[in-house]
Amino acid sequence: MAKLRGRGYASVNYPTGMNLGGDPSQALIHATTTGTFVVSLSSVDLGQGLKTVVAQCAAETLGLPMENILVDTADTDTGPHCMGTFASRGTHRVGNAVIMAAAEAREVMLAVAAEELEVDAGDLETDGTGYIQVKGAEEKRVHITDLALAAHFTHGRTISGRGIFLKEKNDPVPETGEMDPDSCQAHACTVAVVEVDDETGVVEVLEMHNAYEIGRALNPAMVAQQVEGGAWMGMSHALFESTEPYYPTRDHGPGDFNEYLMPGPADIPMYHNAILERPAGNGPFGAKGIGEMTANAPIPAIANAIFDACGVRLDTMPFTPERVLRGLDELRGNHH
């Protein structure tokens, strides 16, 4: 009886967004009296970090610090429209909509600043710390807090902007099936190293090497989180998670976390992750979507590593000890 080691890899091309009759998201931005820019969205942040990325896009476009941005994901009844956070579309669709809204708001901000400073709007720039100033004559400047107050109470102006990103509907060509369903494609490859115990059938993932090409990584630390969390989830789907492998009936399926297996902190492999950045022309600052794809490649990579380790070709998830042992039995010619 032995522990057999194997290595396998798998790749994924992952579409950003989808297109079933057009795929829009909207954003609205307005400045409060004290110069906080409220980004109103119906797009929900459930931990994937959308609010952070959206605040970055707004701050970068407005030329203001992150502290001046407040992202309000409010209410899908009353907010601007969003198709939803799925298909890894949040950063791309919502980011683009926010950039458009912030660009419009910036125009108004500069126009009001031009009135306030009695200069030409074309001569103004932002310094990134909260000031709008005259290019080449930086002492002539106004802080956004004072400007927003003046806009409300002196100039009677609303500093605001509207944005939408629409991926237009595209029907397949009936003859060829050809269509344009997504906006860009991110790419990834995972190499998994596993050890298969040929007596117990237990598979242990020892190493996972992940390479991702995702356009521009708008927030590299959050990309790293997504890659590692997704790799864990892929490993979990590959080896643990299922409501199915209990019998004789469905009633014996897992009903809670005591029975529904997932890898714990002792089961995590050694990770090595690499991010390649090739900005996408239509992405917000070049970003594609990195979301669901992070759980994709690990699964076939682990299946291939199991095959490499012991010759068992599994095509039903999860790759439980029972399935591995049945496969080994078959290879040895032992049929039950």
Next chain:
Amino acid sequence: MASQVVNLRVNERSREFLAAPGTSLLSSLRDALGLMAAKRGCAQGSCGTCTVLLDGRPVMSCLVAVETVDGASVRTLEGVARDGELDEVQAAFLEGFATQCGFCTAGMIMSAEALLDRNPDPTREDVVEAISGNVCRCTGYGPIVDAILDAAARRRP
């Protein structure tokens, strides 16, 4: 059985409230005392997101009938920061990106506090053991283990 008055010392403050028999410590914290950091993930002791320190020991507060711990002292995540300053574990979680949706975070931090209280110099295995009752669905655990080791290093004199 009638409700009874329960006294707890919560985050170094005396608190007194009424609890029906069998009310969990978790429900008392959230509903009677308004302390919302401890979360109710499963209410049956299998996710760890309700972890608090009871007389210094980590417990799943959803499994503790509050009338059985009358007079005990309880520490929740709300009692971890000092004078508005994050403590070492919180700071390490924040700077190490050890939280995504955040649902597990309160329980993870309390399990870590309990570990570092009894073992200021834990190995990676010690950390893994200490959080083995805490489920995280987002991070893959690696950043959490790293953050707790980092917190131990920050706390060492």
